[in-house]
Amino acid sequence: MTQNQAKKISKSDRTRAHILEAARLLFAERGYDGASIRDVAAHASIDPAMVIRYFRSKDELFARAAIVDLHLPELRMIDRAAIGETLIRRFLEIWEGPASGPGMTILLRSAMSNDYAAEKLREVFASQVRPVVAAVGDPADAGRRAGLVSSQLLGLAMCRYLLRLPPVVALSHDEIIRNVGPALQRYVTEEDLS
């Protein structure tokens, strides 16, 4: 490994980052099939051959664009009665907050018709969602509870951000918190539902 590769931010790195940014935008807007390498190149103001040169294939480009870290909070540290509200507030930050990226949009839009995206989304569930829920209850129940939470939150994301169902788009943040928060609270903490 040369000093250049280790220390400097080369023009290559900037070009690569530029391509990746364009890819994330287009994969989020149109999904895997709908976003062609030619489209990505045009958005990055570069030749299509360069996209392949930097990422080898469309599949590898998508894999790089579809990396997601939800940064879910440790639920053990908060009041047990506030878990539902905590989760739905974090949901709104992930999808609409100032630091929100297109990661989940990319995964969710493509997961319905692309096996790799579906597998990546299942991995996000298994490695990031389920453990957080498992930490605040019987681990034997964690999968079911985390699955129910995910069904509600992925459904809300789908209806509000992808399908754009008018009444769901119209919901204010406060309405979402007051309506969906208690449903999540119940899925995570209710005792007699197994």
Place this chain on the structure above:
Amino acid sequence: MTQNQAKKISKSDRTRAHILEAARLLFAERGYDGASIRDVAAHASIDPAMVIRYFRSKDELFARAAIVDLHLPELRMIDRAAIGETLIRRFLEIWEGPASGPGMTILLRSAMSNDYAAEKLREVFASQVRPVVAAVGDPADAGRRAGLVSSQLLGLAMCRYLLRLPPVVALSHDEIIRNVGPALQRYVTEEDLS
């Protein structure tokens, strides 16, 4: 209109129905982009040109394949406290019952990356889901309540039938009814959530 067209079930009609059945199966499994006219023709054991001859275009074929009637029950006729359970039971019939078709799978799988499918799904919501909810409460709230119900049910369908999230797939019908039913009940009948 000749007598043939009006009365007889011609070979044309059977071929047409055969093509449509193959199309519904493949659109449900792979989505709009993933199911080619050639695939549909192969599944129907017929020439690709025949598919175009009978349906003019892939778009028209998809439009025919994506017709959905949920047959939702009249909620006014049942006990108000049983609305949530009634809805989730109907949900399971639509997706897994003996008379269930691939209609909703076709729409849901393609709606994330196909504008026509998304619009059709919004139409199903506006014409079939929202009116049913509006009949059992303040019509001014109907959109929001129906939207919340749809976010939960479409999310559950997505996780269980398309994404196949293992813990959600593993849920028994009874578990789904006991877990999700009350959440729907609350979305439809709770008073102070506007």
Place this chain on the structure above:
DNA sequence: GTCTATAATTCGATAGAC
């Protein structure tokens, strides 16, 4: 009514000049 042949695009990916 069915099929062959093919037109017209679009796609991902490669080779090679500069």
Place this chain on the structure above:
DNA sequence: GTCTATCGAATTATAGAC
């Protein structure tokens, strides 16, 4: 490092023989 040119495959859709 960047671009031109192009390959090979796949797609929707059409024209026309039989």
